[in-house]
Structures are given as structure tokens and as C-alpha cells.
Amino acid sequence: MEVDSWLGRLSTALHRLQRSPGGTAARHAARAIRKKEKDAIRKVQIQSIKMAIDNEKKANALKEQVIRDNYARQFRELERHDKYASALHRIVQNSWWHGMYSQAVKAAQAKCATLTGDAYALCTQHVEQNQDWLAHNLRGQDKPFQAQYKHLTEGHAKDRAHYLSKKQDLVTAYRSDMDNQREHEEESAAQHEMEVEKEAERRMMVHGGRDLGGDLEDQVGLDKEDQEDEAENHTTADEEGVNGQ
Numbered sequence: 555m556e557v558d559s560w561l562g563r564l565s566t567a568l569h570r571l572q573r574s575p576g577g578t579a580a581r582h583a584a585r586a587i588r589k590k591e592k593d594a595i596r597k598v599q600i601q602s603i604k605m606a607i608d609n610e611k612k613a614n615a616l617k618e619q620v621i622r623d624n625y626a627r628q629f630r631e632l633e634r635h636d637k638y639a640s641a642l643h644r645i646v647q648n649s650w651w652h653g654m655y656s657q658a659v660k661a662a663q664a665k666c667a668t669l670t671g672d673a674y675a676l677c678t679q680h681v682e683q684n685q686d687w688l689a690h691n692l693r694g695q696d697k698p699f700q701a702q703y704k705h706l707t708e709g710h711a712k713d714r715a716h717y718l719s720k721k722q723d724l725v726t727a728y729r730s731d732m733d734n735q736r737e738h739e740e741e742s743a744a745q746h747e748m749e750v751e752k753e754a755e756r757r758m759m760v761h762g763g764r765d766l767g768g769d770l771e772d773q774v775g776l777d778k779e780d781q782e783d784e785a786e787n788h789t790t791a792d793e794e795g796v797n798g799q
Contacts, residue, residue, distance in 0.1 A: 614742075625727070628724055642706060650698070651692035
């Protein structure tokens with residue numbers, strides 16, 4: 555009985571000490587330290603997500619470039635070994651419209667080269683989208699080229715049809731590969747983001763399921779001392795925030 559009485563008096567003394575101005579200040583300081591540690595972890599979490607997304611974009615851009623380079627090589631091989639393609643290539647290279655087209659594309663690419671990140675990707679995408687339109691309009695203005703082209707196509711109709719068929723096969727395969735790659739990128743990005751979020755949540759947990767020294771169950775309602783501190787400033791708005799209403 556004397557031990558129980560002594561423990562009771564000790565518990566009361568400790569409680570009074572905790573509720574004293576010095577004890578309250580110490581608890582508030584401890585809470586501030588825990589908040590600072592959580593904020594630091596959240597900052598690392600955000601940086602990790604940004605880095606992961608940036609790395610994902612760079613990897614995807616590299617894969618797309620590999621596809622472009624592969625089909626560009628196949629197209630060059632087609633033109634090099636096809637008689638009609640070789641003849642067409644010669645009159646194109648010597649035409650007025652092609653010279654103007656090359657200058658315009660080089661200028662646009664040089665402008666894109668001064669950009670970085672998403673701005674660079676958007677710029678190069680616009681250049682690619684406008685290339686066909688620019689070539690079509692310039693060709694329409696080049697009368698000497700039109701005359702040469704008409705003479706070539708009429709004199710090599712069968713060769714032209716064969717060449718266009720092989721070229722269309724390459725275009726179809728290229729578009730299919732790019733579509734598959736971009737579909738894979740979207741799925742991979744979504745999966746990667748989920749993995750990053752799970753890893754970030756795992757890093758928030760330390761000491762075998764204890765969030766910075768406090769059980770998650772306790773963190774929801776805070777510990778007893780923190781509950782008492784929160785009760786001092788509790789308002790209806792706090793309830794709305796907890797309930798998400």
C-alpha cells in the first residue's frame with residue numbers, strides 16, 4: 555500500500571511538472587522538432603519525385619530518338635538502293651524549295667537548341683509537326699522542280715509505285731513503334747509514380763512502423779500530452795479538417 559501511495563504521489567508530481575510553464579514549453583518545443591523533422595522528410599520526398607520524373611522523361615526521349623534514328627537509317631537505305639528514289643533525291647537536292655526548306659528547319663532547330671526541358675521538347679515537337687506543311691508550300695512555289703518531277707513520275711510510273719509502297723511500309727511501321735513506345739511511357743510513368751509514392755511513404759516510417767517515434771495510431775490522435783495541448787486550441791474548424799468536410 556505504501557508503494558502504491560508513493561507511486562501515486564510521484565505520478566501526480568510528474569503530471570504537475572508537465573503542466574507547469576516549463577513543462578508545457580518543453581512539450582511545445584518537442585512538437586516543433588518533430589514537425590521540423592517531418593517537413594525535412596517531405597522536402598526530400600518531393601525532390602525524389604521530381605528527380606524520378608525527370609529521369610523518366612530523359613529515358614523516354616532517348617528511346618524515341620533511337621526509334622527515329624533506326625527508321626531514318628532504313629529510309630536512307632531505301633533511297634540509296636532504289637533507282638526511282640535515287641533520281642528523285644537528285645532533283646530534290648538541286649531544287650530551290652529544298653534549299654529554302656533546309657535553311658528554315660536549321661534555323662528552327664537552332665532556336666530549340668537554346669531551350670531545355672519541357673520547353674525544348676515542345677519546340678522540337680512543333681518543328682516536326684510543321685516540316686511537312688513547310689515542304690508542301692515551298693514545293694508548290696518551285697515551278698522548275700514541278701516540271702522535273704512530272705517528267706520523272708511519268709517516265710517511271712511502275713518504279714514510283716514500287717518505291718511509294720516500300721516507303722509507306724516504313725512509315726506505317728515507324729508510327730506503330732512510336733505509338734507503342736508512347737503508350738508504354740504513359741503506363742510506365744503511372745507505375746513509376748506509384749512506386750515513388752510508396753517509397754516515400756515507407757521512408758516516412760521509422761523504427762518498425764513508428765512515424766518519427768510515434769505510432770501511427772497515436773499520431774492520428776496525438777499522444778495524451780499533445781491531445782491536452784490541442785484541446786486548449788480546439789475549434790469546430792479542427793473537426794471539419796479531420797473529417798475532410
